[in-house]
Amino acid sequence: MSELTDRARRRARGVARRARDRYQAPHAIEARLRALEEEAQEARQLQRRVAELTDVVTELLIPIHLRDDARVEEVLERYRSRL
Amino acid sequence: MSVSVDDVGLTVTGAADEPLLVSFDxxxxWSTTPARDGVRQLPGRIQVGWPDVLAPYLDGRSRVQVTRTDGTVLHDAEVALGAGHGRISVVDGQGHPLSVDKVGHLARAFADTSEVVREEILAGTGRVLEDLRGPGGVEAYLNYGALLGAIRDGRMLGHDTDTDVCYLSAHGDPVDVIRESYRVERVMRDRGWDVLRMSGGDFKILLPLSDGRNCHIDVFVAFHAAGRFFQLGNRSGQLERSAILPVSTVSLHGHDFPAPADPEAMLAFVYGPGWRTPDPSFKYADPPAGIRRLDGWLRGFRSDMPAWSEHHAAHRGRPETPSEFGQVVAARLAPEVPVVDLGAGRGRDALHFARRGHEVRAYDFSRPAVAQVRRRAERAGLPVTAERLLLDELRFVAAIGGQLARSAPELYSRQLLGCLTPHARAHLWRLARMATVAGGAFHLEYAATGPGPLPSPGPGGLVRRLDPDLVAREIAASGGVVDDQQLLATGEDPRVARLQVRWPRAVPDLSDLEEEIHVRAH
Structure with missing residues (x-):
């Protein structure tokens, strides 16, 4: 009798858990999708930031390395004036 | 099909799946396809509301005509809208007629453009394409409405409002596509064009016309990435490189232009399989996944710019007095120290500093604001240099920060902080740190949050209140030290924070290091 009751209880718990999962799963998946979309967007935004950084470095670094102050001034001014 | 017209818009009874053209007097x-744009009311009846951009004009009387594209008249009657006084007139400041374009903006259509001006636009578009293909070194071609007009009958579309050109990038990674766009922009500026960047992948060439307007020629990048073809504005899908290169030639009003290798394939990609049938009410149906990608890769640094430019343009010429904070800071500055006003707006405080004998550099990200500061300073004969600064873009921050460091200025900003994204605020602290490396402080005021409800601190929800603790943490994280902070009510805002910040030199600069090495060596 008690074995039957235990089995019935286990079965009832299983049904309840599956019902709860069925109810919660879509919400959890929606939340995860939203989070993933936000994270994907954050990663995409790095493309422009890396482009800006690379542009600044490649346009301005060489004259600075040459330690040519007049050229640095000229390059900086030209870079800024064409933004 | 029958059409009636009232304050709400058009009400169409019967089959409503074809474009309708609306004219006033x-x-x-405007044109619309009611089945697509409208709301179904009763079986067989659809209502299409007036576009928002027309709303300010819809007060008065007009003979409203609604026709099919073949000219069949569906409605032709005198209508009173709003209070119904006077004639409705949808025109710009110079009286040029305007119409709603395919992206919902009011613009001037070619049908209402003189032959002389049309020739100027076509010749200008030709020069832009030559410069892009020559010194710009990119595979540029005519596209969108102008290409459609050229292929249909060699003429501009009557309801089109501008010309667009594209180039196929040599690159497949967005980061390289953006760098290439920066390079091409520099070439175009060197060629003397007035350029306005819209995203990491497109910019506008502002072509001045003899009727006083500027024609906007969009220069859009196209590229293959992630297994898809992308073409700005927002197009994405499948189109082979061989449909674009090598370019062919099309003719528009007798002008030859480079065009995609297979113009029909490009037009089908852009406008869909029905591109041969005229549809002035056409709207793009771009895949949302493609828009998300393009937004993430290329956009997000100028979201509030149109609203600010509209605000400054609307307040053009309106007299302004110096702000309370501007006067407070001006009173404590050493004489003759150079001042940098960050987020200067139309220059109310920048001009005040200049009047007190300071040499002033004024920065704002809005072109109309910068233009007004220049005009006002020139008129008053004041030493103010006004330039654009986009704090969301590192290129501006690095180049301007480096330049300012040489003059050891005092930095000033009022109401700027609350206009910025967190990313732009981080750039502001970086810029301030660079600019004050040889001395000087940053004097700033912003609208602060408080315990109770407080009014919105700026025009049109464009300025947000900030938590002083958050600002303090950001400054500390950037290496800044707050000399002085006050939270107070002023005549202009019930709760502002006023700060003076310095960035002590934590790391010796190169010259210090060299000296140290020199001393050690001897």
Whole structure:
């Protein structure tokens, strides 16, 4: 009798858990999708930031390395004036 | 099909799946496909509301005509809208007729453009394409409405409002596509063009016309990435490189232009399989996944710019007095120290500093604001240099920060902080740190949050209140030290924070290091 009751209880718990999962799963998946979309967007935004950084470095670094102050001034001014 | 017209818009009874053209007193203003744009009310009846951009004009009387594209008249009657006084006139400041374009903006259609001006636009578009293909070194081609007009009958579309050109990038990674766009922009500026960057992948060439307007020629990048073809504005899908290169030639009003290798394939990609049938009410149906990608890769640094430019343009010429904070800071600055006003707006405080004998550099990200500061300073004969600064873009921050460091200025900003994204605020602290490396402080005021409800601190929800603790943490994280902070109510805002910040030199600069090495060596 008690074995039957235990089995019935286990079965009832299983049904309840599956019902709860069925109810919660879509919400959890929606939340995860939203989070993933936000994270994907954050990663995409790095493309422009890396482009800006690379542009600044490649346009301005060489004259600075040459330690040519007049050229640095000229390059900086030209870079800024064409933004 | 029958059509009635009232304050709400058009009500169409019967089959409503074809484009309708609407004109006021004979001037074309708008087109719509009711089944797509409208709301179904009763079986067989659809209502299409007036576009928002037309709303400010819809007060008065007009003979409203609604026709099919073949000219069949569906409605032709005198209508009173709003209070119904006077004639409705949808025109710009110079009286040029305007119509709603395919992206919902009011613009001037070619049908209402003189032959002389049309020739100027076509010749200008040709020069832009030559410069892009020559010194710009990119595979540029005519596209969108101008290409469609050229292929249909060699003429501009009557309801089109501008010309667009594209180039196929040599690159497949967005980061390289953006760098290439920066390079091409520099070439175009060197060629003397007035350029306005819109995203990491497109910019506008502002072509001045003899009727006083500027024609906007969009220069859009196209590229293959992630297994898809992307073409700005927002197009994405499948189109082979061989449909674009090598370019062919099309003719528009007798002008030859480079065009995609297979113009029909490009037009089908852009406008869909029905591109041969005229549809002035056409709207793009771009895949949302493609828009998300393009937004993430290329956009997000100028979201509030149109609203600010509109605000400054609307307040053009309106007299302004110096702000309370501007006067407070001006009173404590050493004489003759150079001042940098960050987020200067139309220059109310920048001009005040200049009047007190300071040499002033004024920065703002809005072109109309910068233009007004220049005009006002020139008129008053004041030493103010006004330039654009986009704090969301590292290129501006690095180049301007480096330049300012040489003059050891005092930095000033009022109401700027609350306009910025967190990313732009981080750039502001970086810029301030660079600019004050040889001395000087940053004096700033912003609208602060408080315990109770407080009014919105700026025009049109463009300025947000900030938590002083958050600002303090950001400054500390950037290496800044707050010399002085006050939270107070002023005549202009019930709760502002006023700060003076310095960035002590934590790391010796190169010259210090060299000296140290020199001393050690001897």
């Amino acid at each position: 004979g001037a074309y203003v």
